[in-house]
Amino acid sequence: MFWKLRLPLILTFCVGLVPIVTFFLTEKVPGVSFVRDKVEQYMVIIAGFALLLGVVNVTQSNIRKIEKRKPGWPFAVSLLAGLFVMGTMGILSAVRVGPFQGLLTTADGTVTPFYWMTRSFFSPLQAAMFSLLAFYVASAAFRAFRVRNVEASILMIAAFLVMLGRTPLGEYAFGWIRGGELWLPGLTDWIMAVPNTAAQRGIIIGAALGGASMSLRVILGIERSYLGAKH
Amino acid sequence: MRLESLINLDRRIVYLLIAIGTLLPVLMPIGFRVTTTAPVEAMFEKIESLGPEDVVMISFDYGPTTAPENTPMAEAALRHCFARHVKVVVLALFPIGGITMAGEVLATVAPEFPDLVYGRDYVLLGYKDGAQAAMKQMGVGIANVFPRDNAGTPLEELPLMQKVQTYADVDLVITYATNIIGDYWANLVNAQFGVPVAIGCTAVSAPKFYAFYDSRQIIGLLGGLKGASEYEHLIVSHYPELRPAYSQAGIYNAMRGMDAQTVDHAIIMVFILFGNIVYFLILRRDRRASRRSA
Numbered sequence: 001m002f003w004k005l006r007l008p009l010i011l012t013f014c015v016g017l018v019p020i021v022t023f024f025l026t027e028k029v030p031g032v033s034f035v036r037d038k039v040e041q042y043m044v045i046i047a048g049f050a051l052l053l054g055v056v057n058v059t060q061s062n063i064r065k066i067e068k069r070k071p072g073w074p075f076a077v078s079l080l081a082g083l084f085v086m087g088t089m090g091i092l093s094a095v096r097v098g099p100f101q102g103l104l105t106t107a108d109g110t111v112t113p114f115y116w117m118t119r120s121f122f123s124p125l126q127a128a129m130f131s132l133l134a135f136y137v138a139s140a141a142f143r144a145f146r147v148r149n150v151e152a153s154i155l156m157i158a159a160f161l162v163m164l165g166r167t168p169l170g171e172y173a174f175g176w177i178r179g180g181e182l183w184l185p186g187l188t189d190w191i192m193a194v195p196n197t198a199a200q201r202g203i204i205i206g207a208a209l210g211g212a213s214m215s216l217r218v219i220l221g222i223e224r225s226y227l228g229a230k231h
Numbered sequence: 232m233r234l235e236s237l238i239n240l241d242r243r244i245v246y247l248l249i250a251i252g253t254l255l256p257v258l259m260p261i262g263f264r265v266t267t268t269a270p271v272e273a274m275f276e277k278i279e280s281l282g283p284e285d286v287v288m289i290s291f292d293y294g295p296t297t298a299p300e301n302t303p304m305a306e307a308a309l310r311h312c313f314a315r316h317v318k319v320v321v322l323a324l325f326p327i328g329g330i331t332m333a334g335e336v337l338a339t340v341a342p343e344f345p346d347l348v349y350g351r352d353y354v355l356l357g358y359k360d361g362a363q364a365a366m367k368q369m370g371v372g373i374a375n376v377f378p379r380d381n382a383g384t385p386l387e388e389l390p391l392m393q394k395v396q397t398y399a400d401v402d403l404v405i406t407y408a409t410n411i412i413g414d415y416w417a418n419l420v421n422a423q424f425g426v427p428v429a430i431g432c433t434a435v436s437a438p439k440f441y442a443f444y445d446s447r448q449i450i451g452l453l454g455g456l457k458g459a460s461e462y463e464h465l466i467v468s469h470y471p472e473l474r475p476a477y478s479q480a481g482i483y484n485a486m487r488g489m490d491a492q493t494v495d496h497a498i499i500m501v502f503i504l505f506g507n508i509v510y511f512l513i514l515r516r517d518r519r520a521s522r523r524s525a
Contacts, residue, residue: 023423033371040368041375047361051326102382103357104334118331123295126328130296134495138249139242142502146510156503163500166434166457167493168263181266189268192441200442 009221015039016219058083086122089114158195162188234516237509245502252498256490263493265464265486270444274429274451275465277403278308283316285402286395290416291321291336292362293409294328297433301407303485304431304459305336308405310473311466313344313353318391320401322356322377324365324412330358330381332407343476350389357381362412363419370398370424398424403450407431413440417448431458456492459485 022036062076070076092100093114104115111119145156164170165188174180217223281287289309293301312319321337323329337355341347356377359365365376373396374386386392394400404426406416413430417440421428427450430440434455443449453462463486466473477484 037368037371037375040364040371043364044359044361044368044376047364051360096383103330104381105338107382115331115334118328122328123298123331126295127298134253135246135249138495138499138502139245141499142240142245142506145503145506147507156507160500160503163496166455167489167496168265169493169497171264171266185266185268192438193445196438197441197445200439201445204439204442 005227008227009224013219013221016215055083055087082121086114086117089117158191162191164188165191234509234513238506238513248498249495252494253491256494257487260487261490261493262486263490265460265489267461267465268458270441270452270454271458271461271465274308274405274453275311275462275469277427277429277450278311278315278317279469281312281315281317281402283318286318286320286391286400287312288320288322288398288401288404289333290404290406290408290412291323291329291333292325292406292412292416293332293433294325295332296327297409298332299483299488300433300456300459300485301409301431302332302336303456303483303488304453304462305332305407306340306476307459307462307466307485308431308453309336309340310343310476311462311470313340313347314466314470314473316352318395319353320356320373320391320395321353323358324360324362325409326358326360333358334381350384351391354389354391355381363415366415366420367423370420372397398426401426404428405431408436409433410436414443417443421448429453456485456488460489 018035018039022032025032027033059080062080065076066073066080089100090103092098093103093112096102100113102112102114105111141159145152145159147153147156161184164173165184170184170188171181174183177183214223218226278287289305289312291305309319321333323333325332333355337353341349341353347353356373357380359376368376373392377386379385380389380392398404398420404416404420406413406428408416408430409432413432413436416428417430420426428448429451430443430449431453432440432455434457437452437454437458440449440452440454444452453459463477463484467477476482477486
């Protein structure tokens with residue numbers, strides 16, 4: 001009970017309080033800068049371990065998928081192969097073992113194996129995945145933007161104007177009228193600066209308040225889901 | 232042809248037209264006009280106000296997925312800084328390719344300025360995980376987070392980093408961000424340390440950053456390819472010596488990319504209009520049919 005519940009709760013409470021308390025105290029208070037700096041340095045290290053946790057999780061779930069020959073299991077094999085080949089190369093390159101001298105190029109300009117893999121496989125694959133979005137967005141816009149009710153009409157008109165105004169087409173649309181080339185871009189800027197900003201600000205403030213209340217729940221031990229299902 | 236078949240148009244036709252609309256302007260550039268907007272001009276003016284004694288920190292917080300949008304803006308601002316002899320500290324906080332992007336942009340731009348000396352005029356610190364924690368700790372000491380540069384040289388051996396110890400020694404932070412790391416630079420580094428921050432983001436995230444721009448938490452904003460093309464236009468018109476970098480045939484830049492984006496936007500808008508016209512025709516037909524049956 002103590003090791004699995006109370007100790008993590010005490011640790012979370014103490015460590016969670018450090019950034020809040022030190023933010024309000026000046027560095028003249030003894031020990032403030034020491035504790036704050038140590039916690040922040042450990043946060044960088046722990047963030048690295050979070051990546052490791054992700055790797056373990058991905059490995060476990062994909063090994064299970066391969067063992068049970070679930071649909072798409074060959075993709076799991078290629079995912080694990082990519083993960084471990086790139087991961088191993090990255091670690092060797094970071095600690096500079098043998099030919100693995102750094103993550104980019106060596107001092108004489110030679111491309112390192114890690115960089116070669118990144119440039120030849122990782123970058124083109126990532127770019128190809130993301131570029132497919134253009135096709136899906138076009139298809140989805142054709143299907144989804146329908147003037148079905150007032151809200152949908154407002155959304156569609158705003159989207160239409162912004163799409164037009166964010167390209168030179170917006171200038172050409174009324175370019176034949178003197179001064180008209182600035183009408184649509186001006187309207188687009190207004191949409192972005194006024195209604196959009198108002199809505200975004202509401203979302204940002206709401207999310208920040210939600211984040212702060214969630215952090216308080218974790219620090220005070222009310223929210224315990226991170227300790228596992230049992231607690 | 233039945234109206235239903237038009238509204239349920241085969242999506243492969245949409246894909247084909249988008250592919251043509253992207254490829255043709257890339258192969259045969261159109262050269263649309265570029266006009267600049269206030270958030271882009273604000274970032275340009277900020278760098279214009281800096282000189283050889285000033286330091287800009289550039290954080291590469293994006294990966295290959297958004298490189299066509301982010302890389303042209305990163306190259307343009309880096310060229311601008313180097314043209315004004317502003318010192319540049321480059322780092323990456325994005326785990327999925329940030330350091331690769333930083334290395335590639337530096338490898339493209341730095342050789343265009345042969346007088347530059349690594350360590351004196353610019354530095355590549357490398358990648359560090361834990362974005363928020365790393366940003367906060369750099370306010371105490373950059374060397375606490377990056378004790379060595381990307382090549383493994385201790386920071387104390389680099390003349391530029393002897394001068395740049397914390398954010399207090401930095402005049403501007405620019406982040407090229409594809410996700411929430413851009414928010415952190417604004418609401419953590421600017422808010423807590425008071426460093427001016429400018430953001431170059433993807434078009435998808437630009438609406439969010441207008442709120443930060445409006446509240447002066449960021450001093451400039453380059454939104455997507457349009458923002459990048461505006462910045463390129465500004466540096467080309469103010470620095471004629473930088474024109475060759477943007478006039479070489481076959482080299483991708485945002486001004487050329489805007490041709491494809493403009494044509495694609497036009498195709499999407501035509502499809503939206505077409506879809507709505509067919510939708511209304513169906514509604515009208517159904518209403519008439521129901522009236523007749525009544």
